[in-house]
Amino acid sequence: MAVTSSNARFWGNAGTYGFLIIVSILVLVPIYWILATSFKPTSEILVTPTKLLTANPTLEHYGAAFAGDFRKFLLNSLIAASGATAIGFALAVPAAWGFAKFAYPGSGSLLSFIVVTRVFPPIALALPFFLQFRSLGLVDTPVGLIIGYVPIVLPLMIWMLTGFFRDFPDEIVEAARIDGLGVVGTLLRIVLPLSLPALGVAVLFGFLVAWNEFIIALTLTRTPASQTMPVGISTLITQFQILWGEMMAVAAIYLLPVLAVTIVSQRGLVSGLMSGSTKG
Amino acid sequence: MTTSNEAPARAAGAGLSRGSIGRLRKLAGVGLTLPALIAIGLTTLFPILHTLWLSLNGPNTALRGTPDFKGLSNYGRILKSIDFQKALWQTLGFVTTSLALEVIIGMAVALALHRGLRGSRIFRAVVAMPLMVAPVVGALAWRFVFVDGYGMIDSLMNTFGGDGPLWFADVWLARASIVIANLWMALPFDILVLLAGLASLPTEPIEAAQVDGASAAQIFWNITLPLLRPVLAVILVVRLADAFRVFDVVYILTTSGPANSTDVLSTYIYRQMFTVFDFPGGAAAAVMLVLITAFFSLIAVLALRSRASGG
Numbered sequence: 001m002a003v004t005s006s007n008a009r010f011w012g013n014a015g016t017y018g019f020l021i022i023v024s025i026l027v028l029v030p031i032y033w034i035l036a037t038s039f040k041p042t043s044e045i046l047v048t049p050t051k052l053l054t055a056n057p058t059l060e061h062y063g064a065a066f067a068g069d070f071r072k073f074l075l076n077s078l079i080a081a082s083g084a085t086a087i088g089f090a091l092a093v094p095a096a097w098g099f100a101k102f103a104y105p106g107s108g109s110l111l112s113f114i115v116v117t118r119v120f121p122p123i124a125l126a127l128p129f130f131l132q133f134r135s136l137g138l139v140d141t142p143v144g145l146i147i148g149y150v151p152i153v154l155p156l157m158i159w160m161l162t163g164f165f166r167d168f169p170d171e172i173v174e175a176a177r178i179d180g181l182g183v184v185g186t187l188l189r190i191v192l193p194l195s196l197p198a199l200g201v202a203v204l205f206g207f208l209v210a211w212n213e214f215i216i217a218l219t220l221t222r223t224p225a226s227q228t229m230p231v232g233i234s235t236l237i238t239q240f241q242i243l244w245g246e247m248m249a250v251a252a253i254y255l256l257p258v259l260a261v262t263i264v265s266q267r268g269l270v271s272g273l274m275s276g277s278t279k280g
Numbered sequence: 281m282t283t284s285n286e287a288p289a290r291a292a293g294a295g296l297s298r299g300s301i302g303r304l305r306k307l308a309g310v311g312l313t314l315p316a317l318i319a320i321g322l323t324t325l326f327p328i329l330h331t332l333w334l335s336l337n338g339p340n341t342a343l344r345g346t347p348d349f350k351g352l353s354n355y356g357r358i359l360k361s362i363d364f365q366k367a368l369w370q371t372l373g374f375v376t377t378s379l380a381l382e383v384i385i386g387m388a389v390a391l392a393l394h395r396g397l398r399g400s401r402i403f404r405a406v407v408a409m410p411l412m413v414a415p416v417v418g419a420l421a422w423r424f425v426f427v428d429g430y431g432m433i434d435s436l437m438n439t440f441g442g443d444g445p446l447w448f449a450d451v452w453l454a455r456a457s458i459v460i461a462n463l464w465m466a467l468p469f470d471i472l473v474l475l476a477g478l479a480s481l482p483t484e485p486i487e488a489a490q491v492d493g494a495s496a497a498q499i500f501w502n503i504t505l506p507l508l509r510p511v512l513a514v515i516l517v518v519r520l521a522d523a524f525r526v527f528d529v530v531y532i533l534t535t536s537g538p539a540n541s542t543d544v545l546s547t548y549i550y551r552q553m554f555t556v557f558d559f560p561g562g563a564a565a566a567v568m569l570v571l572i573t574a575f576f577s578l579i580a581v582l583a584l585r586s587r588a589s590g591g
Contacts, residue, residue: 016392017399023389024406030421030464031409033432037424050435091316098312102305110317117324118518119573121525123546124566127334127553128327131342151324158316183308212414214528215546219554230416234532237420244424251417262411266404269411270472 034255038062038248045244061249069224070250073232079142080217080228081210084149088157088206093199096161097187101173111162114155125151126219133220140222148216153206160205164198165191201268204261211258229254328570335563342559354564364565366540367548368572370455374544375523375576377459378466382519383512385463386470391500393471394478404475411468415528422461423533451541454534458542462529466522470515477511478504513584520580524573545569 037045039057044050099111129148130139138144168191176186192199214230221227227235229250236247262269334341335355338348358364393404410418425432426447434444447453481504489499527546530536536543536551549569553562 013395013397016395016397019388019392020400020403020407023392024403027407027409027464029432030418030425033425034417034421046430050430050432052435087319091319094312095316098309102309102312104306104309107309107313110313114316114320116574117320119521119524119570119577120324120328121527121546121566121569121573123525123527123549123553124331124570125324125327126550127342127559127563127566128330130554131330132327147323150319151327154316154319155324183312187312208412212412212416214414214416214531215550218550230414230528233416233420237423237532244430247420248424251420254417255413258412258414259409262409263405266408266411266472270476 031255031259034248034251037244038252040245042245061245062253064243064246065249065253068246069227069232070253072224073227073229073250074253076142076145076221076224076226077211077228077230080145080149081207083142083146084153084210085203085206087146087150088153089199089203092154092157092161092202092206093192094187095158096165097191099158099162100165100168101170102183111158114158117151117155120151122152122213122215126216129216130219139220140226142226144220145217145226145228148220149210149213152213152216153210156209157202157206160202161198164195164202168195197268201265204265205269208258208261331563331566334559335567337560339558339560342563350560354560355568358561358564358568361561363540363543364548367543367545370542371524371526371544373455374458374462374526375520378462378523379516379519381459381463382466382470383515386467386474386515389467389471390474390478393475408468408472410465411472413465415465416532418465419461419529419532422457422464426457426533448534449538451538454538454542458526458529458533461533462523462526465529466519470519473511473515474508477508481507510584513580516580517577517584520576521573524569524576545572 036053038061039059040051040054041056041058041060044054044056099107125148129144133139133144133148136144138147172190172194173186176190181189212230213228214234217228217231218234221231224232233247233250233254236243236250336349336351338350340346340348389407393400393407428434428444428446428448431444431447433447437444445453447457485503485507486499489503494502525546526544527550530542530544530547531550534542536547545565546569549562549565552558552565556562
């Protein structure tokens with residue numbers, strides 16, 4: 001009896017490991033292929049059968065990528081994502097604190113509405129943005145893109161931070177009030193310093209969502225003066241000749257920081273994803 | 281939704297009248313939330329209403345801003361269009377296939393990781409890697425995996441003397457490639473949320489069932505799964521909205537081809553607006569996409585509510 005049960009456990013564990021190894025390989029395949037191709041000489045990329053690993057690694061594609069419009073795309077992505085995150089943070093922190101601790105008639109419905117804006121697909125916002133921005137001269141400008149990203153960054157940050165702030169101990173808020181701190185003073189001097197991890201997760205999320213955004217950028221930008229990385233990559237694809245090596249180098253540079261952040265802050269990202277949803 | 285009810289009691293303790301402190305708290309709430317509400321009103325509510333307005337008017341409204349009320353005629357025209365119907369059915373097919381696969385595979389991986397075998401943390405980190413990868417970059421990587429000739433699959437098969445399928449020339453293979461690439465990007469979220477759900481389950485019912493001699497399958501179907509329903513509903517609601525607005529993967533991987541067989545509503549609307557320049561028609565289709573997404577999200581939320589209170 002004991003033998004069969006330990007036998008069964010062995011095979012169960014072996015099966016679990018086998019399954020996890022297969023899944024891990026499938027997850028790693030595209031990432032590996034990007035990296036492997038980005039270091040291959042052009043002469044080897046389009047040769048069939050392609051080698052899984054090159055014997056002559058080169059940095060030529062990275063050099064070519066940096067020599068092209070790529071630097072502009074990267075800078076535009078940084079400006080748009082940082083700008084939208086900064087605006088989102090400045091507006092979401094007080095709003096989330098208000099929704100979490102200072103309920104007023106209708107505040108619950110308003111918060112629900114903010115959460116519900118998630119069902120609005122960005123394509124439904126793209127046309128009005130384009131038409132309004134055209135008359136305001138904001139098409140193909142970094143400022144226009146930052147404004148265009150507010151609807152995707154701000155609700156997300158409010159949603160996440162409200163979940164965090166609801167758990168903030170009322171005793172501490174009360175103590176601050178008795179010490180004579182006003183609403184704003186309490187928020188700035190007491191709540192924010194004690195909520196740094198939560199704020200960090202919200203900022204990270206807001207930034208990454210804007211960093212990855214495609215459809216609004218595709219609609220609102222026209223030239224490398226304001227095009228972001230995802231748009232730049234898509235224009236590289238649709239050109240008559242696909243420069244795979246250069247594109248894979250670009251993808252690798254865009255991908256690696258995101259992967260590093262994901263691995264380091266996995267727990268924070270999950271708690272952030274869950275906090276708003278389970279309580280909202 | 282409402283928070284502290286103890287505010288009036290505290291106010292009384294501080295020697296202020298109940299009414300005035302309550303009013304101050306409400307004013308503070310309004311003041312704190314107003315800037316964000318105005319921003320959302322301007323950047324979300326106003327554009328949505330603008331899209332609605334454009335969908336009810338002729339093309340001159342978008343171009344010159346002059347009203348040209350046409351009622352629901354744009355909707356009728358779009359609903360009758362074969363391209364729209366195709367995109368609609370393909371979107372529904374994509375959403376149901378993707379969500380079903382995400383829940384099944386996500387659950388399998390989460391359960392395997394939840395066993396906590398040696399090395400689970402490494403597997404977990406690997407499996408979670410695509411969590412925040414830009415859809416454009418993920419789709420690009422998969423395009424290079426699937427592409428004929430120098431793609432990874434074809435290269436591998438050539439090495440062994442075979443020949444890989446033409447993923448982007450066959451209707452169903454092209455659709456499969458979209459689902460696979462999307463799965464790769466969506467599964468980390470499903471797995472991590474399910475893992476968090478599994479970790480927060482009470483241990484007593486499962487231990488009691490084990491003592492009573494229940495099999496692992498019985499425990500999963502009768503205890504774990506019902507307890508995970510709220511978590512599954514969260515995944516469903518979040519991923520449903522994401523799946524209905526899928527755009528990046530289709531645009532990069534197949535550009536809706538072959539012969540529009542991978543076209544979805546978002547790519548259809550984009551084309552209608554910015555390639556065909558049919559602003560009213562594109563706006564009408566966008567409004568319908570919002571309504572469809574809202575309808576299915578509402579069903580998911582209602583299912584969550586009744587199950588959470590009933591179970």
